Amino acid sequence: MHIYDCAIVGGGPAGLNAALVLGRARKSVVLLDNSQPRNGVTHASHGYLTQDGVTPAEFRRIAYEEVLRYPSVQHLPAEVSDIRRTDAGFSLSTSAGEPVLARKLILAAGLKEELxxxxxxxxxxxxxxxxxxxxxxxxxxxxxxxxxxxxxxxxxxxxxxxxxxxxxxxxxxxxxxxxxxxxxxxxxxxxxxxxxxxxxxxxxxxxxxxxxxxxxxxxxxxxxxxDPKLLPNARFNEALDYQITENDKVITDEMGRTTATGVYAAGDSSYVMPSQLIYAAASGSKAAVAVVADLMEEEWA
Missing domain, CATH: 3.50.50.60 (FAD/NAD(P)-binding domain)
Known part of the structure; x- marks a missing residue:
């Protein structure tokens, strides 16, 4: 079975930007997304240079169009139900059926609001x-x-x-x-x-x-x-053993590395503030750079 360089859980601005950077670095990527963005209820997104006032749906359309230009990036419209560590990296169970295997993992599933x-x-x-x-x-x-x-x-x-x-x-x-x-x-x-x-x-x-x-x-x-309560869309800390804060934020270093080897986090679910489109996209870019750097070091070792 094919093993991707990186699996990205979540297709919001963080996951999409991570996929873009990894695709341009010629890494094989699978982007898993259940198409339920938290900002889907709002009429427009703001504060993102060149896209100020864009609707969430249009932002996603443009982003997927750009990301999927890179042949090493695949989009799997599925929900991830479980993730387990393997000798080669990670095995993801999804609603699509067949497990997905990847060497590295970026968690970018974001948050859900409880009004x-x-x-x-x-x-x-x-x-x-x-x-x-x-x-x-x-x-x-x-x-x-x-x-x-x-x-x-x-x-x-x-x-x-x-x-x-x-x-x-x-x-x-x-x-x-x-x-x-x-x-x-x-x-x-x-x-x-x-x-x-x-x-x-x-x-x-x-x-x-x-x-x-x-x-x-x-x-x-x-x-x-x-002020809605913000809850994680997905939690895999018990299976993957990464640390979280008291309010369920994933603890990372400045480049998105979690406390679990091979696991990265980006976007609203990571310890990034404030919760805005441009911050999420930037954190996805940083996590992708960290993945590329870590894969490179492993290959040279």
Whole structure:
């Protein structure tokens, strides 16, 4: 059975950029992807030079077109269910049936979002309610905004959002997560805090109009930001014995090498911040360079 130089799990910007670099280095690559990108719900991706405002679907179309120009790169549209270490490298079990064998492994499956259970949220998420101010703050500039979060880091997020609008309501969704000093600083900027849980969002055609609370009150807002929980799309640390952080991020060195020999990680699932398209692509490039370097050293040894 054919053994690839590298198997890449995940076809987002990290996995695609890794495949591009490896293809150009004339390494045999298989890119495994289940076509369920986390940013698929959003109307456009931003902050990536020459592609600012591109839709996620168009970004993937262009990327696959470029990557698959290189004859040593193969795309397998399949989900990886298990990975085991072998004498030659790794064996990947996939939904396509036959196992995939590879000398090196790049994990770039990314994250999945677990949204708060608030009525109507799905209707507005990716259209007028977002996660990342850097990604979508410009589109919401100077509008009356809401920041809904039960994360203690909400104070930092509000400070970021203030770069786009001064009209902000903070909703902690029933949690006491702001200390006295933070409350005073927000109040001094005219930012109100609502601790009553959010019951629902309302509006039309994906455009937010009001935020409703469980006590029957509501506030008029035209957009804002939510803090979903971010969970790994795939976890293979028990089988492959690489280390992860307390919040399930894969620990790597600056080039994407994990603590397990032959295993690399890139994109949102690795310990890379912030979670943005351009950072993910860059980390994929670095992981690919590390794979090429390590394969070269093994061959010369």
């Amino acid at each position: 708060p259970e608030i009525e109507g949220l799905q209707d507005f998420y990716g259209k007028s309610l977002f996660n990342c101010p850097f990604c979508d703050g410009w589109e919401l500039r100077d509008q009356p905004l809401v920041v809904v979060s039960d994360n203690p880091a909400v104070f930092h997020k509000v400070k970021l959002v203030m770069g786009y609008s001064q009209d902000i309501v903070v909703c902690t969704n029933g949690y006491d997560i702001l200390n006295t000093e933070q409350r005073e600083k927000l109040a001094s900027r005219g930012i109100s805090i609502v601790e009553t849980p959010v019951a629902s969002f309302s509006g039309q055609n994906g455009l937010l109009e009001r935020v409703h609370f469980t006590d029957g009150t509501s506030v008029e807002r035209s957009g804002g930001f939510i």
